[in-house]
Amino acid sequence: MPRLAYSFPEEVLEHVFSFIECDKDRGSISLVCKSWYEIEAWCRRRVFVGNCYAVSPATVVKRFPKVRSVAIKGKPHFADFNLVPEGWGAYVFPWIKAMAAAYPWLQEIRLKRMVITDECLELIAKSFKNFSVLVLTSCEGFTTDGLAAITANCRNLRELELRESEVEDICGHWLSHFPDSYTSLVSLNISCLGNEVNLSALERLVSRCTNLQTLRLNRAVPLEKLANLLRGAPQLVELGTGTYSTEMRPEVFANLAEAFSGCKQLKSLSGFWDVLPSYLPALYPVCSSLTSLNLSYATIQSSDLIKLVSQCESLQRLWVLDYIEDAGLEVIAASCKDLRELRVFPSDPFGLEPNVALTEQGLVSVSEGCTKLQSVLYFCRQMSNAALDTIARNRPNMTRFRLCIIEPRAPDYLTREPLDAGFGAIVEHCKDLRRLSLSGLLSDRVFEYIGTYGKKLEMLSVAFAGDTDLGLHHVLSGCDNLRKLEIRDCPFGDKALLANAAKLETMRSLWMSSCLVSYGACKLLGLKLPRLNVEVIDERGPPDSRPDSSPVEKLYIYRTVSGPRLDMPGYVWRMEDDSALRVS
Amino acid sequence: MWQRNHKSSEERKLELRLGPPGEESPNESIKKCNRERNESSLTLGYFSTQKISSSDKPGPGGAMLPSAWPSTSYHQHQPKAKASFLQLQSCPKNMIVMGKDVPQLCCVENKTFSPSSANTAVSKRTASGPVVGWPPIRSFRKNIASGSTSKLPSGSHQHQHVVKDKVAGKNSGKGLFVKINMDGVPIGRKVDINAYDSYEKLSSAVDELFRGLLVELNLSHVGSSSCYSGQRDSCAGGNQNKEEEKKANTGLLVGSGEYTLVYEDNEGDRMLVGDVPWHMFVSTVKRVRVLKRSDLPAFTHSSKQN
Numbered sequence: 001m002p003r004l005a006y007s008f009p010e011e012v013l014e015h016v017f018s019f020i021e022c023d024k025d026r027g028s029i030s031l032v033c034k035s036w037y038e039i040e041a042w043c044r045r046r047v048f049v050g051n052c053y054a055v056s057p058a059t060v061v062k063r064f065p066k067v068r069s070v071a072i073k074g075k076p077h078f079a080d081f082n083l084v085p086e087g088w089g090a091y092v093f094p095w096i097k098a099m100a101a102a103y104p105w106l107q108e109i110r111l112k113r114m115v116i117t118d119e120c121l122e123l124i125a126k127s128f129k130n131f132s133v134l135v136l137t138s139c140e141g142f143t144t145d146g147l148a149a150i151t152a153n154c155r156n157l158r159e160l161e162l163r164e165s166e167v168e169d170i171c172g173h174w175l176s177h178f179p180d181s182y183t184s185l186v187s188l189n190i191s192c193l194g195n196e197v198n199l200s201a202l203e204r205l206v207s208r209c210t211n212l213q214t215l216r217l218n219r220a221v222p223l224e225k226l227a228n229l230l231r232g233a234p235q236l237v238e239l240g241t242g243t244y245s246t247e248m249r250p251e252v253f254a255n256l257a258e259a260f261s262g263c264k265q266l267k268s269l270s271g272f273w274d275v276l277p278s279y280l281p282a283l284y285p286v287c288s289s290l291t292s293l294n295l296s297y298a299t300i301q302s303s304d305l306i307k308l309v310s311q312c313e314s315l316q317r318l319w320v321l322d323y324i325e326d327a328g329l330e331v332i333a334a335s336c337k338d339l340r341e342l343r344v345f346p347s348d349p350f351g352l353e354p355n356v357a358l359t360e361q362g363l364v365s366v367s368e369g370c371t372k373l374q375s376v377l378y379f380c381r382q383m384s385n386a387a388l389d390t391i392a393r394n395r396p397n398m399t400r401f402r403l404c405i406i407e408p409r410a411p412d413y414l415t416r417e418p419l420d421a422g423f424g425a426i427v428e429h430c431k432d433l434r435r436l437s438l439s440g441l442l443s444d445r446v447f448e449y450i451g452t453y454g455k456k457l458e459m460l461s462v463a464f465a466g467d468t469d470l471g472l473h474h475v476l477s478g479c480d481n482l483r484k485l486e487i488r489d490c491p492f493g494d495k496a497l498l499a500n501a502a503k504l505e506t507m508r509s510l511w512m513s514s515c516l517v518s519y520g521a522c523k524l525l526g527l528k529l530p531r532l533n534v535e536v537i538d539e540r541g542p543p544d545s546r547p548d549s550s551p552v553e554k555l556y557i558y559r560t561v562s563g564p565r566l567d568m569p570g571y572v573w574r575m576e577d578d579s580a581l582r583v584s
Numbered sequence: 585m586w587q588r589n590h591k592s593s594e595e596r597k598l599e600l601r602l603g604p605p606g607e608e609s610p611n612e613s614i615k616k617c618n619r620e621r622n623e624s625s626l627t628l629g630y631f632s633t634q635k636i637s638s639s640d641k642p643g644p645g646g647a648m649l650p651s652a653w654p655s656t657s658y659h660q661h662q663p664k665a666k667a668s669f670l671q672l673q674s675c676p677k678n679m680i681v682m683g684k685d686v687p688q689l690c691c692v693e694n695k696t697f698s699p700s701s702a703n704t705a706v707s708k709r710t711a712s713g714p715v716v717g718w719p720p721i722r723s724f725r726k727n728i729a730s731g732s733t734s735k736l737p738s739g740s741h742q743h744q745h746v747v748k749d750k751v752a753g754k755n756s757g758k759g760l761f762v763k764i765n766m767d768g769v770p771i772g773r774k775v776d777i778n779a780y781d782s783y784e785k786l787s788s789a790v791d792e793l794f795r796g797l798l799v800e801l802n803l804s805h806v807g808s809s810s811c812y813s814g815q816r817d818s819c820a821g822g823n824q825n826k827e828e829e830k831k832a833n834t835g836l837l838v839g840s841g842e843y844t845l846v847y848e849d850n851e852g853d854r855m856l857v858g859d860v861p862w863h864m865f866v867s868t869v870k871r872v873r874v875l876k877r878s879d880l881p882a883f884t885h886s887s888k889q890n
């Protein structure tokens with residue numbers, strides 16, 4: 001039989017494969033035959049590790065020897081909401097160490113929800129001569145000293161982004177460590193830093209880096225300094241302001257307005273802490289070309305928000321506080337016809353009573369007026385099945401729908417019924433829905449709908465919902481493309497989990513906290529499914545000290561090819577599998 | 585960490601059962617079903633072999649929930665189920681910290697699991713307190729609304745509310761959450777300093793946080809209020825406090841004075857809690873630690889003279 005694979009020289013195959021960027025496709029290529037596996041591995045330049053514990057650094061480095069760009073994710077999503085205790089893990093050091101040895105030409109590191117120390121940053125600065133991109137999203141564990149190591153040593157740095165990370169802000173001089181000869185900065189995001197950076201160093205940096213496209217300042221940068229920075233970088237495409245407030249002075253305003261009008265390429269704005277509304281008109285020159293606007297820190301009234309947003313006819317992404325109110329969303333529905341993504345955050349999440357006139361109606365308006373709307377994150381205090389049904393029918397092109405009704409288990413406020421039918425309509429009509437977050441009063445029925453219709457669903461977040469294990473069973477047995485499932489405070493126990501145990505190997509991860517899964521069931525899962533890590537998180541002490549029937553506090557199950565992780569803290573127990581037991 | 589000492593009883597315990605956690609004797613026919621199938625390949629069909637209760641709604645495959653299961657509906661009050669739920673209520677209610685947010689180790693969840701309260705959970709959230717991680721927003725979005733009320737701020741007051749926050753850019757004026765670790769306790773907590781207005785209240789909250797994890801806790805050092813109210817000179821170096829604290833000995837915490845509070849300030853230095861006025865402490869504190877008194881450097885134990 002002719003060996004077709006060998007009819008092309010390897011270089012040709014390599015060249016062909018170089019056009020394949022998508023990880024999934026690369027994975028498929030590698031399964032064709034052994035030589036394709038090898039060639040593909042040899043020429044893979046980007047690796048994405050969705051769960052840092054699913055595979056070991058050694059395995060990755062061994063299979064893909066020529067990687068230039070790495071992206072790794074660590075903690076489960078619910079860590080964002082303080083559900084994962086400190087010290088849980090997701091340390092990037094083993095990865096950096098392995099890559100320092102294996103990838104001297106590594107250029108890009110992108111991390112999400114990982115712990116990265118100053119030591120790691122120093123190792124990066126020392127080991128990768130061509131290092132150019134560092135993006136740390138929701139990371140923690142490092143200080144500005146570590147950043148100084150990066151800025152001092154990485155001559156080819158192009159992107160340095162600290163997105164929503166926890167940085168211990170020791171000293172603002174880390175930015176000054178960029179040598180005067182350094183001019184290659186393209187993207188700088190320091191928005192999460194608490195303290196001031198050296199402003200004159202920043203100004204000099206910004207004006208000498210003529211390729212700078214993204215500049216996201218932190219709150220500590222005063223408004224008076226913004227005009228100068230803008231003048232130094234009129235080519236900016238993305239800007240995050242610092243605090244957007246100072247004493248109202250006409251000359252400051254004029255200066256700012258002029259600086260903004262000089263920025264002809266500006267497409268994205270963010271920042272806007274402490275907004276003084278009278279300074280907002282300085283933005284008007286750039287509004288019509290804006291595609292992305294993040295006003296989620298702007299504590300200003302609906303009328304001021306409306307004046308601004310109504311001019312942004314090209315807007316595709318809008319993040320805003322619920323101060324926008326239904327009235328503001330109606331204006332958006334009329335003005336922002338290109339809107340693709342809307343996020344409305346709560347200004348007073350812990351208040352018991354509504355503080356703003358934002359209801360389900362706002363979302364309905366936008367779903368009617370914005371025909372391209374496909375991604376929604378909406379916090380509100382009331383919802384109805386009728387509204388959800390309308391939204392679903394209006395927007396069958398919805399791909400991400402996250403609704404958070406602030407009161408747990410809140411029913412349809414008109415009929416007092418569960419919101420099963422409403423969410424059912426969403427999954428039924430939005431056939432391409434990939435991500436869904438539920439809230440409100442929900443019975444097992446909503447899960448029946450999700451299992452029946454949510455065939456493309458990849459990520460589902462559930463809280464305070466369901467009646468019995470049947471709910472969980474519907475999801476696990478029905479959602480063919482489910483990758484991530486996170487559940488909290490639901491009465492789901494052992495039955496559905498055990499009945500669908502094999503499903504867990506087809507998913508990236510499952511998180512369940514404050515549910516009814518027993519320790520015994522966890523042990524059983526760990527025993528029977530060696531390719532999963534079944535980790536019980538319990539801060540009350542060893543689960544062995546309680547009966548097998550006792551529910552565990554939290555459970556995190558993920559598939560892995562590298563067995564147990566070695567860095568579990570004292571409150572995490574991995575359920576052992578058969579192989580370990582046979583030895584004894 | 586997980587020892588398998590009694591293999592046969594372990595295996596019995598691991599046997600797949602039909603009943604909810606806590607049920608001792610599963611239905612015999614179900615047991616036979618168990619043995620016939622591999623646990624991991626149980627399917628929906630397994631559900632449908634059971635007796636159908638008229639109150640149950642049918643699922644997609646025509647499966648019904650067997651009436652043999654006591655906790656058919658989560659909202660029904662089931663004494664048997666409650667027995668196992670109680671195990672989650674091991675944390676005392678007083679571990680709920682004052683302030684708007686609750687630290688990670690949440691014991692409010694005992695409310696969630698009590699079946700009798702599930703019926704009332706549908707109604708408005710009341711004084712039972714906030715739930716950890718809900719609503720699901722990141723910490724830096726939690727205290728956005730400026731000022732003491734949640735009403736919309738008017739334009740003229742805007743610039744007066746500019747807050748220069750000193751703690752990692754996450755907390756803006758309202759909540760000042762700092763980490764608090766304690767010797768001997770591997771898992772730290774977080775406490776909202778802004779929720780208190782005095783050292784006494786803080787130490788009382790710290791006491792509640794760590795009570796039950798360690799037997800004795802005495803934060804007598806911070807109890808003394810006279811050490812900073814207008815007597816700065818005598819407080820230098822903290823030597824004066826030694827006298828004060830022996831007298832004051834905050835009655836909040838019973839114990840031998842084995843522990844004390846220290847904190848890390850915005851310059852990275854470790855400081856003894858209680859030396860400076862409360863508002864100054866609030867503006868410079870970055871994290872707090874509960875230390876064994878014996879770990880403190882010698883000068884704080886010595887007599888008044890330097």
